[in-house]
Each structure stands twice: as C-alpha cells, then as structure tokens.
Amino acid sequence: MTIEDIALQMTPGIGIKGAVHLLECFGTAERIFEASEPELIGRAELRPEPARQIVRRTGFSAAEKEAKYCRKHDIKAIASTDPDYPALLREIPDYPHVIYVKGDPQTLAARTLSIVGTREMTPYGQSICHKLVERLAERVPRLVIVSGLAFGIDAAAHRAALDCKIPTAAVLPCPLPGVLPTQHTALARDILDHGGALVTEMHSQTRQNGTAYTARNRIIAALSAGCLVVESPDNGGSLLTARFADEYNRTVMALPGRATDRSAAGTNHLIRHRKAQLVLSAEDIIAEMGWDLEAEPAARRPHSETPHLTSDETALLALFRSSDPIAIDALQTATGFDPGRLATTLLSLELAGLLRQLPGNRYMKP
Incomplete structure (x- = not known):
C-alpha cells in the first residue's frame, strides 16, 4: 500500500x-x-x-x-496490488482498488461462504441458518462466514459463526470504525474479538449518496466462491446479492420454502428460474461448492448428540424409540402439531442429521 x-x-x-x-x-x-x-x-x-x-x-x-x-483508528488500507487483498474480490470487473479492514485481513483469504437473507427473518430461518453453519463448521476446515451485519439473516449468520467458534467477516456500507446498523456495534466488536474482520470500500471522506448498500452487496457476493440465500421475499437486498454472485460466476444456492410463505418467495423464485441451486443441508452446500473433504474430518469438535434442540424438536425426536420408520400422519396425530409446524420441525431435524426422510412421507432415525 x-x-x-x-x-x-x-x-x-x-x-x-x-x-x-x-x-x-x-x-x-x-x-x-x-x-x-x-x-x-x-x-x-x-x-x-x-x-x-x-x-x-x-x-x-x-x-x-x-x-x-x-x-488513528487502527484501520488497514489494502490496495488491490497488495498480497493481503482478497483474491476472489480482485476477480470481479468492478473491484474497489482500496478496501479498509479492521481485524485480520487473512480472514478474507480462507474458505469463505456468503450467507444472506431477509431482514424480516422467521424463527425457522434463524434456526436453519444456525444449524447449517454449525454443521458446516464441523465439516469444513478454515471456514469463514461472510455477510453484511444487517438485521435478520445477516446477523444470524454472524452469530451462528461466533457460536460455532469460526471467524466471520462483515461487509459494511459505511466508513470504519463506524457500524451500520448502530444497534450491531456490540456484534461487530464480538466479530473482531474472535478473529474476524470488518470490511468496507468507503474511506472516511466518502459522501453518502444512498447507493452504499448496493455497492456493499456486490462485495459480499465477490468475497466468496458461493452465496447462500436463506430466506427472502420477492424483492430485497439478498436477491441483489444473489444477482451479483451469478454475474460473477459464483455458486448461488437457496433454501426452498412453502409456496405460501412470503419469506420464501424470493428463494423459491431463484430456484424456479434456475438462478440458484436448491440445498437442504450442509452436505448439499459442500457438494455444490466442490469442497473436497473427507467424509468426517478426524479433528471434529466434540458436540452433543442432539445439539440446540427446541422443545418441539425434542418432543418429535422422542417418538422415534426404535429404527422403525413412522408416517407423517402418525407423527401429526402423536404431536398435535399443525402441518406447517410439523414440516418445519422435521426439516430442522433432517438438517441436524437426526432424522431421514423415506419415500411415502415416512421418517426414521439414520
């Protein structure tokens, strides 16, 4: 520099x-x-x-x-000609020549995955985001989660990474050391305290003109070889990030949702129009990214057999007392859950690797 x-x-x-x-x-x-x-x-x-x-x-x-x-503010200015500049970011046609980083710039050189989604996150979206990051953290060495520190799925992705003790990088639409939204200042501090990074292309003299969020989204897309959209309505910033990722030849992935759910309209649209690959599990993400991993890395962190289960998940899993499959109708009768609640709980247990779906809407322990 x-x-x-x-x-x-x-x-x-x-x-x-x-x-x-x-x-x-x-x-x-x-x-x-x-x-x-x-x-x-x-x-x-x-x-x-x-x-x-x-x-x-x-x-x-x-x-x-x-x-x-x-x-004065311990900010690292990194030029595109510097060795610390992220190689993936350097590939795009509109890369910023200088980026400003607080924290460890080497975070951006690891195996990065961008996770984005709606600010109006549902409990299901939050749960699935955490479970996916948790499983990826177990399976993928040197994993770093990239997102935008916004409300909703962005913050959930950062917090999931912190919970799983892996670094995370937040791309900001403002000059450092400021944070937007200001309500996430403590989260930004946690990111730095746990080996992550805050990144922006905006210097302290930048004039805000209302385009910072769009510009920020392109950097989120560019910093990773893959972009996962967890939840999104049929408009919003996460779909723009997905579009940038597609333009930059990144792997775009999305979690499907019910046809009637507003929070799934955007992800379903991406999948329907073949703008994103449908993924249901961390293993699907690993396969789509082409990460060449061992089936189960030898140095896995110890974890409980049923980590972070909700009361619904615990009650549903307790019905599987043997290896015999149980039909979904029988599960609904035994739990009293409505169809949407039951489907959400079953999918959560599938993503956690605790249940497996069989033909004919039957489920069993793996």
Missing part, C-alpha cells in the same frame, strides 16, 4: 471502473501518477480534465489525511 493507492481513490473524475482501467494500463498507482498528461489521454484514453487532476496530484492532500485517519 502506498499513498498513491489512496490518492487514486481520492482523485476527482476517477471512479471505481476508471481506477480499474488505469491499473490495467499502467500496472500500479505509482506508475499512473508518474505518467504525463498526453500519456494518460493517449494510452488510457482519459478525458483531459481527469488526466490533469492526476498530473496535478489533486488527491494527495485527502490521501494524506486518510492515511492519518487509518493509523
């Missing part, structure tokens, strides 16, 4: 794609600022005014101020 890297970001008339284009032409920010005005206009095909701004080094005063700000 050099002062020229930050200055390129601060130069008037040079946006994100302009910086990418200049780096393709000259290789480094230092060489860009060493170029003459005719060279910038001729070789890089810049308009005269932006070329003059570069030659005059207009952005350097702001860059010096930003470097001082980063030192």
Whole structure:
C-alpha cells in the first residue's frame, strides 16, 4: 500500500471502473501518477480534465489525511496490488482498488461462504441458518462466514459463526470504525474479538449518496466462491446479492420454502428460474461448492448428540424409540402439531442429521 493507492481513490473524475482501467494500463498507482498528461489521454484514453487532476496530484492532500485517519483508528488500507487483498474480490470487473479492514485481513483469504437473507427473518430461518453453519463448521476446515451485519439473516449468520467458534467477516456500507446498523456495534466488536474482520470500500471522506448498500452487496457476493440465500421475499437486498454472485460466476444456492410463505418467495423464485441451486443441508452446500473433504474430518469438535434442540424438536425426536420408520400422519396425530409446524420441525431435524426422510412421507432415525 502506498499513498498513491489512496490518492487514486481520492482523485476527482476517477471512479471505481476508471481506477480499474488505469491499473490495467499502467500496472500500479505509482506508475499512473508518474505518467504525463498526453500519456494518460493517449494510452488510457482519459478525458483531459481527469488526466490533469492526476498530473496535478489533486488527491494527495485527502490521501494524506486518510492515511492519518487509518493509523488513528487502527484501520488497514489494502490496495488491490497488495498480497493481503482478497483474491476472489480482485476477480470481479468492478473491484474497489482500496478496501479498509479492521481485524485480520487473512480472514478474507480462507474458505469463505456468503450467507444472506431477509431482514424480516422467521424463527425457522434463524434456526436453519444456525444449524447449517454449525454443521458446516464441523465439516469444513478454515471456514469463514461472510455477510453484511444487517438485521435478520445477516446477523444470524454472524452469530451462528461466533457460536460455532469460526471467524466471520462483515461487509459494511459505511466508513470504519463506524457500524451500520448502530444497534450491531456490540456484534461487530464480538466479530473482531474472535478473529474476524470488518470490511468496507468507503474511506472516511466518502459522501453518502444512498447507493452504499448496493455497492456493499456486490462485495459480499465477490468475497466468496458461493452465496447462500436463506430466506427472502420477492424483492430485497439478498436477491441483489444473489444477482451479483451469478454475474460473477459464483455458486448461488437457496433454501426452498412453502409456496405460501412470503419469506420464501424470493428463494423459491431463484430456484424456479434456475438462478440458484436448491440445498437442504450442509452436505448439499459442500457438494455444490466442490469442497473436497473427507467424509468426517478426524479433528471434529466434540458436540452433543442432539445439539440446540427446541422443545418441539425434542418432543418429535422422542417418538422415534426404535429404527422403525413412522408416517407423517402418525407423527401429526402423536404431536398435535399443525402441518406447517410439523414440516418445519422435521426439516430442522433432517438438517441436524437426526432424522431421514423415506419415500411415502415416512421418517426414521439414520
């Protein structure tokens, strides 16, 4: 990282794609600022005014101020030409030349999975998100969960990672060390305290213009080879993240839901239109990601046979006193659950690996 890297970001008339284009032409920010005005206009095909701004080094005063700000707040500015810059982020056509990180930048170089979803999360969505992360944490070495620290599924994904003692990275739509939403300041602190990272492309002098969330979502999509949408209505930021992931040739996955559930309309739409692969378990995610893992890693963390079971799950599982299968009608009669409650509880136990569905809507212990 050099002062020229930050200055390129601060130069008037040079946006994100302009910086990418200049780096393709000259290789480094230092060489860009060493170029003459005719060279910038001729070789890089810049308009005269932006070329003059570069030659005059207009952005350097702001860059010096930003470097001082980063030192004061223990923020790492990482340029796309630095070894610590995330390799996956560098692949996209509109990568930010400089990102700002609090915490461990190496978190972004691990085996990352982006998990996103609606802010209006259901109890089912929260439960399934936790169970998937828990199982993935057991199976996948060096796993890091990436999300956006927003209300709902984002925060649930971060908290699940923390509960499972794996790092998590939050991509923010604001300059560091600030946090949005401010209600998640304590969660952000926990992320840092447990080896994770906070990431943004926004420097402290960025003018907010209402587009920060869209820009943030593209980075969430880019930082991982796969993106999982847990719950989503038929519009919202998580579908935008999925679209970015698809455009960046990432693996897009979604959990299905009932046709009548508003919180599943978006995920069902993605699956129906073949914009996402249907997944039901951590093993499905591992298969879709092509992660070459042993069937059961030798160094698994010890865990209870029935971890984090709800009262409904405990009551339902208690009905399986032998290895004999039980029909869903018999389960409904024995529990008194309505069909939706029963289906949710059965799926949770399936995802936890405690029940297995058989043909004819029958279930048994594996």
